Amino acid sequence: MRCYGRRSLGTVIGTLFFLAVFMGALTVIFFTLHSYNQYYQELYKRNLRDWERLREDFEIAEAKIDGSGGLRLIVKNESPLYVHLVQLWINNLTDNDHRWLPLDVVLSPGEQVDLGKETCLDPNKEYEVKVVSSRGNIAYARVQRAEEGIEEEGHLHLAVFSPDYTPPDEVVGDGDTFHLYVMYLSTLNLEVNLTELSLKFYDHATGTNITSAFTLEASTPLPVTLNSGESCLVSLLYSYDNDDPSLEELGGDRWVDIKVEATYVNGGTTTLSQTTRLALIVEGRPGMYVYEIRFRELGVWRRRLYIDVVVVDLDENPVNNANVTAYIDTPTVDGVYYDFTNVLGIATFGPYRDEGWYYIRVLNITKPGWVYMPEYNRETEDSYYFEGGL
Structure with a gap:
């Protein structure tokens, strides 16, 4: 009967540990390569969109109203790219009225189309038209009244x-x-x-x-x-x-x-x-606001009341060294008090020991280079009844 010693068991454990480390390294390498691949794909797509937007070129070749009010609006693609037209704006300059019409027209290079079909306008008024592509480019033109025969x-x-x-x-x-x-x-x-x-x-x-x-x-x-x-x-x-x-x-x-x-x-x-x-x-x-106002009672025989004001930034991270100004009304005295927040973003007022109602309203928070944004406050004021301490 063969017996295996501790050395053989150690070899097996070492082999398994090496395989685990090797697989972990492969996972990290694969994840890194995958992340780089995704980043460069998105970068390529963005650069391609910008290049296409700059190369895109279309124009309004003709914009006229005939005697019956029909609109002739010829748009021509002058670029080597396909152009997708998505919006048509017709601005009535006489009455300051604007109309928006959705489009779904694709023009191949050199192709032109009449977008004014079935569109009727008042031939006695002034109009401007704008055609918008899916890439965000815009073509403008003043609509000419054909019966006047004038040059705009x-x-x-x-x-x-x-x-x-x-x-x-x-x-x-x-x-x-x-x-x-x-x-x-x-x-x-x-x-x-x-x-x-x-x-x-x-x-x-x-x-x-x-x-x-x-x-x-x-x-x-x-x-x-x-x-x-x-x-x-x-x-x-x-x-x-x-x-x-x-x-x-x-x-x-x-x-x-x-x-x-x-x-x-x-x-x-x-x-x-x-x-x-x-x-x-x-x-x-950087913006900051009041995340919470809380009342804390501490002590057993000599109980005391503390009022905490928690200040955070727009990502809900604590704001340190912010000066909190608050109006506090206690059973015996009221007034405006100041305190600075600690590393946890907490400004503490107190201690108080008198029985009765306590009320606090935050008036302002200041810190150099920061902006207090009270519209984000979860709490601006609060009250609490304290039974008092010795």
């Missing part, structure tokens, strides 16, 4: 967007640099010379001017000359500072509207302004 003067159109931080997928953080593209499109029937360009930034929710938080680092040189039907893409490189005083009362992620002001020369000097809503999301000041 056209317009200079502006649009602004960020290729780096496309909302809502990306948020511009403190110290980040990012590009903004300003697209010019001229439908004027003459040559124009673009000489100046400036951008102003506004908080979408409050309308606050936050332009001082953005610094222009570089831009495409001007002037540039455009003929009718030509477009130009001006690139601007900005940096962002969320410590700017204009953001003092603005906490959390903020949607930003961008107003473009452009100066061009076409016989005389003209300044054109146009606002793009919800163009960016930027990181505002």
Whole structure:
């Protein structure tokens, strides 16, 4: 009968341990490679979308109303890509009335289509039409009244967007640099010379001017000359500072509207302004709020009452060293008191020993570089009856 000693058992255990470590290493390597593969696939898709958006080119070749009010709206695909048209806007400039019509039209390269079929308009009024593609590009045109036989003067159109931080997928953080593209499109029937360009930034929710938080680092040189039907893409490189005083009362992620002001020369000097809503999301000041107010009784023979105010950030993490100002009414005295939060985000008031009702209302919370956002408070005030202690 063969006997196996401890050395054989140790060999088996060592082999099993080695296999476990080997399998664990393989799992980590597989997970890492899989994560990298997913990241680069998403990066490729995003770059492809941006490339297709910039290469896409379609135009409104004709926009007319006939004598009976029928609309002839010819849209032509001038790009080497397929164009998916998804929206048609018809703006009544006379009555300031706007209509939106959904589309589902795909144009192959060089193809054109009449989108005005079965659409009737008042031939005595002025209209503007906009056609939007699935990639976000827009074609504009003024509708010409055919019976008048007049030539429309056209317009200079502006649009602004960020290729780096496309909302809502990306948020511009403190110290980040990012590009903004300003697209010019001229439908004027003459040559124009673009000489100046400036951008102003506004908080979408409050309308606050936050332009001082953005610094222009570089831009495409001007002037540039455009003929009718030509477009130009001006690139601007900005940096962002969320410590700017204009953001003092603005906490959390903020949607930003961008107003473009452009100066061009076409016989005389003209300044054109146009606002793009919800163009960016930027990181505002860190926000904090009251997560909880709680009353604690401690002690057996000499019971005491403590009032805790718990302060957290927008991710519900404790905020340390925040100055909490509160109005407190006790059975014997009332007044305004201050205390700083600890590493757990708790400001403690007390101890109190008198029997009766206790009431607290948080008035303000301050911390350098932070914003108190009371609209997020889970509690702002509370009361409690304490039976008293010796």
